[in-house]
Amino acid sequence: MNKVGPNKKSESGVTLIALLVMIIILVILSAVTIQGITGKEGIIGTSADAAEQHKIKAYEERIEQNVRATIVAEGVLRKNSNTTET
Numbered sequence: 001m002n003k004v005g006p007n008k009k010s011e012s013g014v015t016l017i018a019l020l021v022m023i024i025i026l027v028i029l030s031a032v033t034i035q036g037i038t039g040k041e042g043i044i045g046t047s048a049d050a051a052e053q054h055k056i057k058a059y060e061e062r063i064e065q066n067v068r069a070t071i072v073a074e075g076v077l078r079k080n081s082n083t084t085e086t
Contacts, residue, residue, distance in 0.1 A: 037043050 039045060
C-alpha cells in the first residue's frame with residue numbers, strides 16, 4: 001500500500017533552501033567577476049594602462065627617429081659644405 005500523508009518523504013524536485021543557496025552562490029560569483037573586469041586592477045583598467053604605455057612608446061620612437069634623421073641631415077650638410085669649400 002502507498003503511504004500518502006505527513007510521513008511520506010519526497011526526494012524529487014528542488015527545495016526552496018537549495019534554490020536560495022544556488023542564487024547566493026551565483027550572486028557571489030557574478031560580483032567577483034564584475035570586480036575582476038571593471039576594477040582598477042581588472043581587465044579594463046589593465047588594458048587602458050597598456051594602451052597608454054603603448055602610445056608613450058610610439059611617441060618616444062617617433063622622437064628618436066626625428067633626432068636620428070636630423071643628425072644624419074646635419075652630417076650630410078657638413079660633408080657637403082666641407083667639399084664645396086675645398
